[in-house]
Amino acid sequence: MSSSKLPIIALPHPLILLPASRFTMPVSREIGEVLLSLIDESDTLPVVAAIPTTNQPTSPDTEPVLAEWGTAARVLRLVKPPARNSRQPYLVSLHGLTRVRLIYTSKHNLSSEDLLRMPMHGVEYPPTEKVPSRETANKFKQGALRLLDRLAKDSLQQSRKEGYHKIASMLEDITDARTPWMADVLIGSVNGEYADKLAILSTPDAEARVQVATDIFIKQASISEVSKKIATAVDESLSKQQKEFFLRQQLTAIQRELHALQRSNGANGIAPHSPLSDDGSSTGSSELDDDEKHEADDMADLKRKIEAMELGSEERKMGVREWRRLKRIPQGSVENGVIRSYLEWLTSIPWPNSTHISPAPDPSQLQLKARPFLAAARAQLDVDHFGLEKIKKRLIEYLAVVRLKEMNAEREAKEIALKEASQESQSAEARTIEGATAQEVKDGKELVAYDKNQQPQPRVQPSLGKPSRNGKKAVKGPILLFVGPPGTGKTSLGQSVAKALDRPFQRISLGGVRDEAEIRGHRRTYVASGPGLIVQALRKAGRGDVVMLLDEIDKIGQSNFHGDPAAALLEVLDPEQNHTFNDHYINVPIDLSQVLFICTANTLETISTPLLDRCEIIQLSGYTYDEKMHIARRFLLPKQLQANGLDASQITITEPALLHIATRYTREAGVRSLERAIGGVVRYKAVEWAESLDGTTQPQQQEGKGSGTSVSQPKEYKSLVEEHDLEKILGIARWDGEEREREERRGVVYGLVVMGQGEGGILPVETIALPGAGKLKLTGSLGDVIKESGELALSWVKRHAYDLCITNSRTEDPLKFPDPIDIHLHLPAGAQKKDGPSAGVAMTCAFVSLLTGTCVPANIAMTGEITLRGRVTPVGGIKEKVLGAHRAQVTKVILPWANRKDVEHDVAPEVRNEMEFVFVRTVREALEAAFGRGTLGWRGESLLLESRL
Numbered sequence: 001m002s003s004s005k006l007p008i009i010a011l012p013h014p015l016i017l018l019p020a021s022r023f024t025m026p027v028s029r030e031i032g033e034v035l036l037s038l039i040d041e042s043d044t045l046p047v048v049a050a051i052p053t054t055n056q057p058t059s060p061d062t063e064p065v066l067a068e069w070g071t072a073a074r075v076l077r078l079v080k081p082p083a084r085n086s087r088q089p090y091l092v093s094l095h096g097l098t099r100v101r102l103i104y105t106s107k108h109n110l111s112s113e114d115l116l117r118m119p120m121h122g123v124e125y126p127p128t129e130k131v132p133s134r135e136t137a138n139k140f141k142q143g144a145l146r147l148l149d150r151l152a153k154d155s156l157q158q159s160r161k162e163g164y165h166k167i168a169s170m171l172e173d174i175t176d177a178r179t180p181w182m183a184d185v186l187i188g189s190v191n192g193e194y195a196d197k198l199a200i201l202s203t204p205d206a207e208a209r210v211q212v213a214t215d216i217f218i219k220q221a222s223i224s225e226v227s228k229k230i231a232t233a234v235d236e237s238l239s240k241q242q243k244e245f246f247l248r249q250q251l252t253a254i255q256r257e258l259h260a261l262q263r264s265n266g267a268n269g270i271a272p273h274s275p276l277s278d279d280g281s282s283t284g285s286s287e288l289d290d291d292e293k294h295e296a297d298d299m300a301d302l303k304r305k306i307e308a309m310e311l312g313s314e315e316r317k318m319g320v321r322e323w324r325r326l327k328r329i330p331q332g333s334v335e336n337g338v339i340r341s342y343l344e345w346l347t348s349i350p351w352p353n354s355t356h357i358s359p360a361p362d363p364s365q366l367q368l369k370a371r372p373f374l375a376a377a378r379a380q381l382d383v384d385h386f387g388l389e390k391i392k393k394r395l396i397e398y399l400a401v402v403r404l405k406e407m408n409a410e411r412e413a414k415e416i417a418l419k420e421a422s423q424e425s426q427s428a429e430a431r432t433i434e435g436a437t438a439q440e441v442k443d444g445k446e447l448v449a450y451d452k453n454q455q456p457q458p459r460v461q462p463s464l465g466k467p468s469r470n471g472k473k474a475v476k477g478p479i480l481l482f483v484g485p486p487g488t489g490k491t492s493l494g495q496s497v498a499k500a501l502d503r504p505f506q507r508i509s510l511g512g513v514r515d516e517a518e519i520r521g522h523r524r525t526y527v528a529s530g531p532g533l534i535v536q537a538l539r540k541a542g543r544g545d546v547v548m549l550l551d552e553i554d555k556i557g558q559s560n561f562h563g564d565p566a567a568a569l570l571e572v573l574d575p576e577q578n579h580t581f582n583d584h585y586i587n588v589p590i591d592l593s594q595v596l597f598i599c600t601a602n603t604l605e606t607i608s609t610p611l612l613d614r615c616e617i618i619q620l621s622g623y624t625y626d627e628k629m630h631i632a633r634r635f636l637l638p639k640q641l642q643a644n645g646l647d648a649s650q651i652t653i654t655e656p657a658l659l660h661i662a663t664r665y666t667r668e669a670g671v672r673s674l675e676r677a678i679g680g681v682v683r684y685k686a687v688e689w690a691e692s693l694d695g696t697t698q699p700q701q702q703e704g705k706g707s708g709t710s711v712s713q714p715k716e717y718k719s720l721v722e723e724h725d726l727e728k729i730l731g732i733a734r735w736d737g738e739e740r741e742r743e744e745r746r747g748v749v750y751g752l753v754v755m756g757q758g759e760g761g762i763l764p765v766e767t768i769a770l771p772g773a774g775k776l777k778l779t780g781s782l783g784d785v786i787k788e789s790g791e792l793a794l795s796w797v798k799r800h801a802y803d804l805c806i807t808n809s810r811t812e813d814p815l816k817f818p819d820p821i822d823i824h825l826h827l828p829a830g831a832q833k834k835d836g837p838s839a840g841v842a843m844t845c846a847f848v849s850l851l852t853g854t855c856v857p858a859n860i861a862m863t864g865e866i867t868l869r870g871r872v873t874p875v876g877g878i879k880e881k882v883l884g885a886h887r888a889q890v891t892k893v894i895l896p897w898a899n900r901k902d903v904e905h906d907v908a909p910e911v912r913n914e915m916e917f918v919f920v921r922t923v924r925e926a927l928e929a930a931f932g933r934g935t936l937g938w939r940g941e942s943l944l945l946e947s948r949l
């Protein structure tokens with residue numbers, strides 16, 4: 001026999017763990033902690049020796065007596081008690097592996113105190129088992145079958161009965177060599193006596209163990225048979241009297257109810273009818289008693305939905321297969337719940353060509369529908385959004401294309417339907433002539449759908465316009481991608497498109513989606529499995545032609561160990577693939593070709609190129625103050641009034657007050673903060689209004705009218721909101737006086753930037769000189785490109801230091817002469833990453849300002865890339881930058897010459913009129929525009945010549 005040492009865990013009497021069995025038992029805190037340390041120490045699941053205790057504790061001092069034989073068991077799980085209820089025991093799950101014998105020592109009888117530490121103890125393993133003889137094995141099987149049959153007959157639960165039958169069928173197939181193992185399994189699972197289990201555990205010899213098990217089975221089966229016989233005999237003698245007793249009781253109850261009924265009829269002159277019962281027969285029952293009926297209804301509903309799926313389709317096949325499995329699995333089991341919820345998901349998807357009933361169209365849309373489509377679409381866009389003319393124009397083109405494709409598809413579907421109808425009528429005629437046989441009628445049953453009451457209904461034809469699965473035609477245009485800063489109306493434009501097309505709208509927020517399974521669903525093997533966002537949206541919409549807005553695709557997670565969500569999105573958006581989209585949970589190809597996808601993003605930088613390739617980009621850049629005022633007046637204020645229960649007559653915000661909110665309380669490209677601030681004002685006024693209605697203001701002391709008396713006075717309500725009221729309502733303005741703080745300083749120049757969210761603004765470029773050795777230090781989370789721009793700008797300035805009168809000879813380095821200095825350049829908001837070449841002009845101006853001591857006025861901002869030769873080249877994001885500068889009250893903007901067209905095309909006239917634009921070709925022109933003509937003392941006129949070095 002081989003031996004080893006294992007930690008001992010004493011099983012409390014009468015627990016016994018047999019090999020191949022598992023159980024979970026509570027253990028004390030001390031043992032729990034030892035187990036915890038064992039788990040921590042070992043790489044695999046730890047193994048312990050589970051030894052039964054042979055004596056019952058009669059008093060708290062009873063010392064346990066351990067049995068000689070036990071089981072080496074693997075610790076499968078350890079559950080710690082919750083911290084708030086630490087007196088609860090630990091729970092440990094053990095899985096029996098093999099028999100072990102405690103090696104006898106003088107300390108064989110371990111004390112209960114020793115056992116709390118789970119001491120290591122020597123154990124022996126029995127030698128490899130021999131195969132029992134054929135005769136013993138056969139007897140064992142017969143005995144076991146007899147017992148299992150008995151147990152199945154005795155058990156009341158259907159699931160248990162089925163379990164016993166299953167084991168019996170397994171028994172017939174097992175080999176003789178496996179009978180000792182089966183003996184362990186059966187004795188471990190039938191509710192045997194303690195002594196029998198201990199006998200089996202203590203018999204390591206296979207032949208002997210199988211014989212002991214056979215005897216136990218025969219004994220148990222006989223006991224059960226005899227007790228059944230006795231019970232039946234007693235039953236029979238009692239049942240006659242009992243029957244009579246029960247019937248009499250029932251009769252009395254029925255008579256009592258009838259009397260009550262007649263009395264109430266006489267009193268009311270109406271027949272009593274329980275509101276919850278369908279037939280009025282049940283009285284006094286509540287909806288909570290209707291469980292079984294509801295259950296039956298739900299199942300019938302599920303069945304009807306599966307039958308309504310297209311014949312021969314994948315989803316129907318899957319539905320039928322799962323339905324059959326559902327029927328086989330006992331109700332209330334976990335598996336039953338899993339299949340049920342799967343079928344509910346499967347049947348709630350709007351499959352093509354099923355008799356699914358689409359939700360009724362929104363009645364508010366009917367009026368729009370009656371008008372010509374494009375006019376209605378235009379009206380819809382105008383109703384929902386102010387301005388955005390170019391975008392609306394593009395959307396109208398898009399909607400026209402979608403609509404035309406829809407019409408073509410409808411026409412084709414109609415033609416196909418007509419063709420099929422004429423073919424059917426021809427074949428029907430032929431059938432009438434031949435005479436239908438009974439078999440044909442039977443076969444035809446497959447062609448009808450069933451309603452709730454199982455009445456055959458003619459199958460509903462698929463609605464026209466929905467193309468058949470085989471002749472599929474995607475009725476959609478390109479995928480639109482709205483890009484722009486927050487609050488510029490991207491999401492609400494998507495909603496308007498859905499309204500214009502009279503389709504349902506669903507928004508899927510992809511911000512922070514890191515797991516591919518969130519889009520594709522989890523496989524059903526996963527514990528908390530469920531479908532992905534796409535299927536969830538389809539179910540909510542109830543129609544396959546939904547407008548799905550994929551919000552914030554720029555914030556979707558990159559590829560990681562949870563898969564690649566962006567790749568899953570690619571499949572969704574690709575028209576070549578999305579007619580067979582595979583959700584892992586549903587596991588049947590889903591046709592997404594009718595779905596109209598619209599995406600939104602704040603920036604294009606983080607979107608992968610393949611994803612961008614599939615989209616048509618529509619840029620929204622932000623609004624001017626003028627546009628914001630219109631949007632606020634026409635859209636945001638009415639919306640907030642409605643949301644807060646006031647009407648237009650109860651609040652008047654003056655024009656200067658509204659402008660003050662837009663300029664001093666918000667500084668954004670969109671209108672979301674503006675909407676929030678207006679909401680704040682409206683809510684404040686709503687409280688004042690409610691207080692004035694209540695007439696309950698704070699009690700006020702009446703001066704001179706007796707001390708201490710207080711009278712409540714109705715507060716006077718003032719509907720007008722003026723500029724000076726705003727500080728009281730919204731607090732101190734966030735952007736108040738920001739321009740005043742922006743002062744001219746040596747070495748500081750304002751550049752123009754587009755931030756991560758796509759929002760334009762100004763950014764100071766700060767430089768200082770400090771003692772050093774002619775080095776340049778760049779800080780502020782700068783990327784490689786912007787750092788190179790800084791070096792480039794300094795090189796240009798050093799090269800032209802003599803021309804700019806910074807040095808007295810061309811060979812002098814301005815950073816080394818007269819005193820050696822370093823230059824430190826910093827771009828504030830250090831936590832924000834910055835990159836790109838467009839700060840070249842601003843950095844050059846900052847260096848020149850620092851080295852010459854001349855300042856650039858604080859109302860000037862600039863952007864542009866520079867080359868080593870001193871040329872200024874074009875940059876992107878001009879519209880956002882100019883709007884940002886306008887918001888920051890900058891009045892003069894220096895831009896590259898090549899960006900003139902952007903200003904001309906994209907910047908609103910009212911902004912253009914309020915600002916001065918200087919377009920420059922060279923750095924020298926930029927310096928003159930920034931510092932003012934003639935401010936810097938130029939020595940030569942040959943600045944545009946190539947370098948002579």
Ligand SMILES: Nc1ncnc2c1ncn2[C@@H]1O[C@H](COP(=O)(O)OP(=O)(O)OP(=O)(O)O)[C@@H](O)[C@H]1O
Nearest residue numbers: 384385386485486487488489490491492631635671
């Ligand atoms: N041109 C406009 N006319 C009327 N209302 C507008 C306009 N632009 C935006 N809004 C309103 O501003 C609010 C914010 O818009 P929306 O939610 O569509 O912003 P978004 O661009 O999707 O922002 P995000 O990028 O943060 O998702 C909405 O109430 C919307 O109706």
